Amino acid sequence: MTKIATRDAYGKALVRLGEHNKNIVVLDADLSKSTKTADFQSAYPERFFNLGIAEQNLMGVAAGFAAAGKIPFASTFAVFAIGRAYDQIRNTIAYPMLNVKIAATHAGLTVGEDGGSHQMIEDIALTRVIPGMTVIVPADATETEQAIMKAAEFEGPVYIRLGRPAVPVIFGEDYTFEIGKSVIVKEGKDVALFATGIMLSESIAAAEELAAEGIDAEVINISTIKPLDTDGIIKSVTKTGCCVTCEEHNIIGGLGSAVAEALAENHPVPMERVGVNDTFGRSGSPNELLEAFGLTKKDIAEKARKVLQRK
Amino acid sequence: MSATEVKELETMAQKIRCHILRMTTAAGSGHPGGSLSAVEILTHLYFKEMNVDPKNPSWEDRDRFVLSKGHAAPVLYAALAEKGFFPAEDLKTLRKIDSYLQGHPDMKKVPGVEMSTGSLGTGFSTAVGMAMALTLDKKDNYVYALLGDGETQEGQVWEAAMSAAHYNLGNLIAFLDNNGLQIDGDISDVMCPEPFPDKWKAFNWQVIEIDGHDLNAIAEAVAEAKKDTGRPAMIIAKTVKGKGVSYMENEAGWHGKCPSPDEMEAALCELE
Structure with missing residues (x-):
């Protein structure tokens, strides 16, 4: 069975998305090679912004971009996105219902060797209790790609949980992902x-x-x-x-x-x-x-x- | 500015001060001290500087103002009402259950509010994001932000400061409402965030120091900030907390306490 990491699918999806939609901007916090947002940076450098190792500002800046009409994808590891910047996600993104897509990679135990400090296992709980937040956890590369496209079309804050290791591709090209449908x-x-x-x-x-x-x-x-x-x-x-x-x-x-x-x-x-x-x-x-x-x-x-x- | 123009702005500033006192008294809670210290800054921005349209609050080519010290909502609401974004009579509904005038600025509910703020440090980052988006679109409008001096104790402020300078945001002009006080007392006793000019200079910002109650000085500082197109500007405005109300001036106790009806009357007498 073919194996592809959902973060790899995310990187590819962003490039495809950015080609058609000039409102897409991508923000990262010094992990662009790991989160795969570097793919977008190579394709559209003028619409990629590295905020450095500063996740609280990453989320706040993303909210500012959204308030100015852009569709920002903000990426870093899940533990930093949802953990470090929770107040910013709650108060600056979700409370004003801004159109920010938080696509965090390296979620869960399968971060692996980096250990417990980096293995985010509380993010689904933390995001789903925020009023108005949409929470998506794709199962494979096919679903990730579609989830990214659907999240971009959807108006409002979305959290997309992605992983580090290559995982089996379950769905074929005929699969259709819809937000809110099992x-x-x-x-x-x-x-x-x-x-x-x-x-x-x-x-x-x-x-x-x-x-x-x-x-x-x-x-x-x-x-x-x-x-x-x-x-x-x-x-x-x-x-x-x-x-x-x-x-x-x-x-x-x-x-x-x-x-x-x-x-x-x-x-x-x-x-x-x-x-x-x-x-x-x-x-x-x-x-x-x-x-x-x-x-x-x-x-x-x-x-x-x-x-x-x-x- | 002509003397007449200054006089007109001074009259507006006094009107805004009266609104702040009346609305916080009616609400029975709120933050008068840090609202009164920022009156001249907002008066200048809304009645002299910014290109905004109260009939079309989301007009694409508007200048933007982010109140990063969100607890000073009364001064923002008073300025927006006087500008015509909503009726001034609504100000007395501040903080009430059916009111759209939330205790802290809510962009979803209040016309003219550009960003929901209240958690300190967060608004400043959003102002940076807005300025970056406008730069990307090659727009020539400005983003203004107002920070409290105590607010700079938040680490996020410095993350945002670093990023604004890194991206050469000449379209971002921030004010520091340097009234020297926070809830628990003098900022230098609670957690000294100074020296402000050196810190902002070290973060590669243009730094201008003024008297934050001098309308001419505010206008000149903004003009100077606009001349420097390659970097963001921090206008450090020395202000007095509770400015204009003798018993509130320089008293930390008036940070988050509203006047009683009698105290309000006394304050209004001083102002009028």
């Missing part, structure tokens, strides 16, 4: 696996493992965490009667919490969550970390078996 990747009737980001490919693999045991799992891609596709989620659990959420994020506040909120109010069913169990990450290779923190197909399959017992 997508059933594999139909099933026994258990629903709601996955976001890189955990989608693990969930597909887990479904295959479960199929071998005669368990028919439905796999749903929840790439927009906010606004959440509550209808789609209810539809799946109405069929399956139980579910597992899968995310490369703290188990508190992310996809699992969002799904739990939706189900508790609309259609309560037994549910299990796969995620980082409220602990910081550490150094290691991405795959070693996913294994050490219980974020593999094996862990998902185990939770699926467990939740089936609770039906």
